[in-house]
Amino acid sequence: MHFADSSRKLWVLHGEAAILFTKLTVVIEQNKGDWITVTNQANLASNLFNVINPNQTKRLLGQEFKHAIFDATEAFNLDALAMLIGTLVNGSVLILLLPKDFAHWQDYDSLRWNENACPITTPNFIAHLTQVLAEHNYAINHQFVNQFPNIDSTFYNFQEQQNVLKQLLESTKTIKVVIAKRGRGKSALAGQFSHYHHCLVTAPNKNSLTTFFRFAKTTTPFYAPDELITANLDPFPEYLIIDEAAMLPLPILAKLIQLAISKHRKILLTTTVEGYEGTGQGFLLKLLADKACNFFYLQQPIRWHADDQLEQFSDHLMLNGMLSFDTQMLKKNQTIDYSQVDRQDIQALKQIYYLLKNAHYQTTLVDLRRLFDAQNLMVWQAKIGDQRVAAAVTINEGNLTDALIDEVWKGTRRPKGNLVAQSLVAHAGEKLAAKLQSLRINRIAVIELYRRQHIAQNLVQSITNYAEDHGKDFVSVSFAFSDDNYRFWLACGFNIVHIASRKETSSGTYSVMAIKAISQAGHILVEKLQHKLQRNSYWLKQIIDLPFAQIVTSDPDQGLTNEDIEELYGFCYYHRPYESTYAVLCRLHSYNQTQTSKIDLPILSALITNNTSELPVIQQMQLTGKNALMQALKQELAGWLGYWHSAQP
Incomplete structure (x- = not known):
């Protein structure tokens, strides 16, 4: 001890x-x-x-x-x-x-x-x-030494906090951001700020505001983020305080900021740097890049002394600020080496984690644990001499049994792993994706100074070469759609094969899956998935806010196929998701409208008329909720499928 x-x-x-x-x-x-x-x-x-x-x-x-x-x-x-x-x-x-x-x-x-x-x-x-x-000289012991520090636990040093409070009150910017490590008094500072302005506070969890309310004006109201967005408060307080902003999903945080700005009100954000939730500073810098902001930093802890050894131990264990990068510019004709990282090289894995952490605001301690010891995972690097300038993480997928693939397709099982392979079965309906062997690129990052020099693209090519040498059928990736991301993966030779029907909670945009075929079977898979996406995009573009004309050419041939009938059976009698079956349901509705002896499908018609907005249909049909709506829709479809089956020769 x-x-x-x-x-x-x-x-x-x-x-x-x-x-x-x-x-x-x-x-x-x-x-x-x-x-x-x-x-x-x-x-x-x-x-x-x-x-x-x-x-x-x-x-x-x-x-x-x-x-x-x-x-x-x-x-x-x-x-x-x-x-x-x-x-x-x-x-x-x-x-x-x-x-x-x-x-x-x-x-x-x-x-x-x-x-x-x-x-x-x-x-x-x-x-x-x-x-x-x-x-840190901590021995692992078998015996107890009942020795406790004889220190006044009420010790606080508020001097830096008071200086920052003064600066906050003097700032005229619409958005003020307080950034600090844990224990620096961000919440207490925000609480003190509420005494000088009419404020309301929101946070990911009300329980986390104990310290805030200890220092805050007692009449400061709290609203949960979702509640505040829909509350339509009038009048709206002078300031919106958002505590632990980086823990909120990006779209929720963006809506809160836009809400305050639309009412010509000001915002105070607090967030943690190098916390378990990722690098909060990068998170906010990305969101606030085009807005008028002031950033304020708290360096000195108030819950403990500045030389606190427990914090030093914690920082060392969790790699908080423990590593640095050489930031010399890449010189002409300088050789870049692309290679796989030895998973037993712990120092290299630490540097890879730190590189990913600095490049991606969502990198967390779970990623550190995964890098260290996760099975079925490979780590890649680009090096200039001894300096790592880029890294990637890949995961082996596919080669599932036919029985398991059938259960995934039906929606009755979703085992761990195989994110893209399983998603293409469960959501795109293509079983071949999980039967083939593939390599999924889970993460890729380049140090900022070395970006836009084709390093990431060359690293992807190295991964593709490895996949080809080791008998893989394709390389896959799932990414949050943006113009930059889309253009990058297109330049790497990937084809968009599936678009999620709902926005991701963390990124606030749609997840897109792309594949680079290697084997003949891989090319067949890409062709099948692209054809399905071309057919489905005809309907999906009505409910998904993405530039479909840029991504895919819609197929005007919307006739009902045997594959469509199979997916309708999967939705009706198993557990295939409604969102994944939406385009097929639209084709069914269109087909049914052209038949002389059409079957009445009132619930399906109402859903399509309302662009999948469920609440109006639930109210119109006097149902108890979404589950009741889906059950009623399935009963309706069962009647149609029975009629269709009896009419087949």
């Missing part, structure tokens, strides 16, 4: 969870505190009254606690640990429980990020954890 001059302490113990918790009861009884306990264990001692599951730790955000236990004996949830550490105040002890033996330990947290139904060993992460513990 390590007890240097630090405001917060870390104890590292290992053994069996039940035994460790039993012994800890004495420590807890002798030392008053909140003792937040993050664990999957059940039936713990009665004096452990603040027990929370690792996947529920977001509920702790914005609050402050003294003393905690983090149980990693079965699963090491790095996100949960990051959140917990950020809530602990000066004078706290964090007790980290590790398994008795790492040699054959299987980490149940891998079920979150590894494409396997069973937990796996995580040797790279364990090596990283062990190295960080050693570098």
